Amino acid sequence: MSDVKFSEDHEWIRVEGDVGTIGITVFAQQQLGDVVYVEVPEVGTSVEKGGEVAVVESVKAASELFAPIDGEVVESNSGLADDPAAVNSDPEGEGWFFKVKISDAGQLDDLMDEAAYKAFVESQS
Amino acid sequence: MTDQDSQNKKTALYALHLELGGKMVPFAGYMLPVQYADAGIMLEHQRARESAALFDVSHMGQVRITGADRVAALEALVPADVENLAVGRTRYSFFTNETGGILDDLMITQAEDSLILVINAACKDADIAHLRANLEGDVKLEVLENLSLLALQGPKSAAVLGQWAPEATTMPFMSTRDFVIAGIDCRVSRSGYSGEDGYEIAMESDQAVDLARALLEHDAVSASGLGARDSLRLEAGLCLYGHDIDTTTTPVEAGLTWAMQKRRRTEGGFPGAAVIQKQLADGASRRLVGLKPEGRAPCREGTELTDDSGRVIGRITSGGFGPTAGGPVAMGYLETAFASAGTNVQAVVRGKPRPCEVVKMPFVAHNFYRG
Numbered sequence: 001m002s003d004v005k006f007s008e009d010h011e012w013i014r015v016e017g018d019v020g021t022i023g024i025t026v027f028a029q030q031q032l033g034d035v036v037y038v039e040v041p042e043v044g045t046s047v048e049k050g051g052e053v054a055v056v057e058s059v060k061a062a063s064e065l066f067a068p069i070d071g072e073v074v075e076s077n078s079g080l081a082d083d084p085a086a087v088n089s090d091p092e093g094e095g096w097f098f099k100v101k102i103s104d105a106g107q108l109d110d111l112m113d114e115a116a117y118k119a120f121v122e123s124q125s
Numbered sequence: 126m127t128d129q130d131s132q133n134k135k136t137a138l139y140a141l142h143l144e145l146g147g148k149m150v151p152f153a154g155y156m157l158p159v160q161y162a163d164a165g166i167m168l169e170h171q172r173a174r175e176s177a178a179l180f181d182v183s184h185m186g187q188v189r190i191t192g193a194d195r196v197a198a199l200e201a202l203v204p205a206d207v208e209n210l211a212v213g214r215t216r217y218s219f220f221t222n223e224t225g226g227i228l229d230d231l232m233i234t235q236a237e238d239s240l241i242l243v244i245n246a247a248c249k250d251a252d253i254a255h256l257r258a259n260l261e262g263d264v265k266l267e268v269l270e271n272l273s274l275l276a277l278q279g280p281k282s283a284a285v286l287g288q289w290a291p292e293a294t295t296m297p298f299m300s301t302r303d304f305v306i307a308g309i310d311c312r313v314s315r316s317g318y319s320g321e322d323g324y325e326i327a328m329e330s331d332q333a334v335d336l337a338r339a340l341l342e343h344d345a346v347s348a349s350g351l352g353a354r355d356s357l358r359l360e361a362g363l364c365l366y367g368h369d370i371d372t373t374t375t376p377v378e379a380g381l382t383w384a385m386q387k388r389r390r391t392e393g394g395f396p397g398a399a400v401i402q403k404q405l406a407d408g409a410s411r412r413l414v415g416l417k418p419e420g421r422a423p424c425r426e427g428t429e430l431t432d433d434s435g436r437v438i439g440r441i442t443s444g445g446f447g448p449t450a451g452g453p454v455a456m457g458y459l460e461t462a463f464a465s466a467g468t469n470v471q472a473v474v475r476g477k478p479r480p481c482e483v484v485k486m487p488f489v490a491h492n493f494y495r496g
């Protein structure tokens with residue numbers, strides 16, 4: 001799991017080569033509740049660290065997902081359109097949002113590893 | 126103790142909510158469960174549609190009006206026919222203002238010797254001040270602060286209460302009676318805010334936990350929070366005060382003409398009667414409608430509605446995902462020319478117009494007890 005990093009906005013990014021797969025954490029989906037709709041970015045979209053890049057909606061409310069890193073979207077999880085509940089049932093697997101070609105790998109150093117993220121979540125509750 | 130806890134009141138069931146895993150949020154000055162840890166809004170909603178769900182609605186205000194002039198005094202503030210409301214019957218109404226707007230919506234019950242009102246938590250203080258300032262004649266107002274209120278909603282509610290009070294199973298929709306439930310004196314109304322059969326049960330607050338536990342002991346009953354309460358009422362096409370109706374919306378615009386009985390519509394004699402009577406005769410310039418967005422994206426409160434040219438013709442006042450409807454549902458105001466069922470309009474979500482169809486409400490058929 002050493003190639004997975006976490007942001008303070010409760011996203012994870014799994015890095016394989018120069019491509020990062022991005023989704024929301026178990027903690028984030030618990031906070032959201034039942035996810036009923038997800039809007040993922042189109043392939044080719046340029047994303048900027050901290051910029052709004054996707055939308056995740058629960059029964060109650062809409063929330064934005066912020067890009068944890070700069071890059072270009074190379075794949076989106078189209079399966080979430082029909083099965084948004086995958087974000088609840090398997091947030092760090094089937095419930096991934098999109099993949100980016102990372103343009104500045106140095107930004108990964110600003111993100112947390114699993115132990116640091118765990119401590120961060122505990123400090124939040 | 127967090128700031129939220131200290132600034133907001135707790136209902137008698139607060140500790141029970143925590144014990145049940147309630148995720149507590151501030152709502153209208155009270156800490157209440159939005160959902161419960163092991164369930165969630167979807168499941169808590171489905172249980173109310175399929176079985177029976179218990180809601181703590183103790184934040185709502187309960188007041189009693191006594192005195193010989195009570196009926197006339199209340200009729201001066203609401204457009205409901207209170208005079209012809211039989212003893213033991215309950216009626217939905219609203220306090221209107223001089224411009225025909227709605228100050229709050231409420232339930233009125235005709236008791237033997239008094240009128241009992243149930244009012245919204247957020248409007249409670251203003252309503253009580255309004256009543257105290259404007260109730261005329263030989264009338265006394267008593268705020269029933271020692272009472273709690275539980276709502277048991279869903280098709281199995283009658284069977285649950287029937288264990289203790291067989292006659293509760295055949296009492297008419299929108300009627301109110303006293304029963305002893307699980308050894309506790311209760312005032313029981315066959316009413317609710319979910320579109321399902323069900324009851325609203327008032328009891329002394331020091332017995333509320335015992336009653337809630339007795340109800341929850343039944344296999345069919347589980348606790349539901351504010352989240353499910355909102356999705357249930359939205360699917361049922363029921364207005365939420367402060368969102369779908371407020372001081373700027375009239376009962377005619379809101380489609381609540383049915384709640385103004387003929388004698389009152391004709392005779393007037395309530396605040397804003399002239400405005401409302403004029404709208405009844407000539408029509409209103411906008412109407413509250415049901416909206417079914419195409420696709421799966423929910424359209425939320427505040428979303429602008431436009432015609433095909435992009436002109437703004439209205440706004441969504443409540444919107445979200447309907448768990449039973451299986452998709453997004455919304456209600457909002459539209460210019461009257463666009464308010465007929467079958468009309469297509471656009472909802473502008475995150476800058477993108479999304480097609481919505483005007484539909485008749487409710488989104489999910491009501492399942493009230495009809496004897």
